[in-house]
Amino acid sequence: MKQLIDKLHAQKHLSKEEYVSLFSSYTPADASYAATLAQEIKNSVYGKNVFIRGLIEISSYCKNNCxxxxxCRSNKNAQRYRLSKEEILDCCRSGYKAGFRTFVMQGGEDPWYTDAIMADIISSIRAEFPDCAITLSLGEKGHDSYERFFRAGANRYLLRHETADEAHYRILHPEPLTLENRIKCLWDLKQIGYQVGCGFMIGSPGQTPQTLAEDFLFLEKFQPHMVGMGPFLPHKDTIFRDHPGGSVDLTLFLLSLCRILLPKVLLPATTALSTASADGKLLGVLHGANVVMPNLSPWDKREKYMLYDNKFPSGKDPVAAVHELSEKMATIDHTVVIGRGDHKDI
Ligand code: SF4
Structure with missing residues (x-):
C-alpha cells in the first residue's frame, strides 16, 4: 500500500477504488509510513506547533434528531442549558488570560439564538477581543444568516458533513436533514469567505471503506481549511447505544492520510480521540494533527453537553489546562502556540 500513499502525496488524488483498497488492506507498517510522512509535511508547513482553540458549548438544546x-431533540434524559451573552464573554475572558486567541462557539441547532441575538454576541466578542479568531459551529443555517454572522465578525465555521454518501447519511440522520443541504451550507460558507471545516466520525454505523472513499473524494473536491475527524462513540440514549466505538488505529491512519492529502489543513486531535484513548492528543499530533480544542465552557454546564458517553473532561481552570497541555506536548518536542493559528493561505 506504500505506493498508494506515495501516489496520494504526489498527486493529491486517488480513485475511489484506490481509496477503498487503501482503507481495506493497509498494514501497521503502512500506517507507520503514513504517520512519518504526515509528520514531515506538518512540520514543514506549520513547524512543531500545536494551536489551541477555546471551545465554548453555548447550548445543549437542538431541534434536530441525529x-x-x-x-438530540427527542432525548428526554438530556440535560438542557443555554449560555447568555455575558456567560459567553466571561468564558472568552478567562480563555484570553490563559492564552487562547481563537474561541469556538459550538451548540445544537437552537432557535432561541435568533440571528439577531447571535450577531450581537459575535460583534461583542469581536469588539472586546479584536486580535482573536471567532469560530462558529452552530449547524445548518441559510446563506443570509451565515453572511450576517460573518459581517458581525466571525472568521471560521465548522460543519462536519458526517458522510458524503447519500445512503449512509440516511442511516445517521432522519428527515428533514439532507446531505444535499449540508453540502450546500459548506459551499455557502466558503463562498462568503469563512475558513471552513468539514469532517466525519470514524466507525459510525453504516460506514464502509466505500463511504470513507466518498469522504476523501469530497475532501479533494471541497479543499476545506479544517477537518474534524474523531472516532464514533456511542451514547446510551440513542439507537446506536450498542454499536462499537470507532477504531483509534483507523482514526490515526486517516488523520495521517488527511494531512498528506491537504498539507496546509488545520487538523484537530479531537476530544473524541482523547475519550477513546488516554493519549489521544499526543497520538493525534504524532499522526499529523496540529490543533487541540480545550473546553472553556462553565464547569457546571460541561456534563450537560454529552454528545456521546464518558466524554473526556478538559481541565477546570484554563490557565492550568494550557500549562498541562504545554508540558504534555513538550514530551513529543511540540510547542503550544499563543496565537490565532490561521490556515496558511489566509
Ligand atoms: S449532531 Fe448536532 S444537529 Fe444533530 S442532534 Fe446533535 S447537536 Fe443537533
Missing amino acids: YYCGI
Missing part, C-alpha cells in the same frame, strides 16, 4: 447524538 440518530447518534446524545443531545
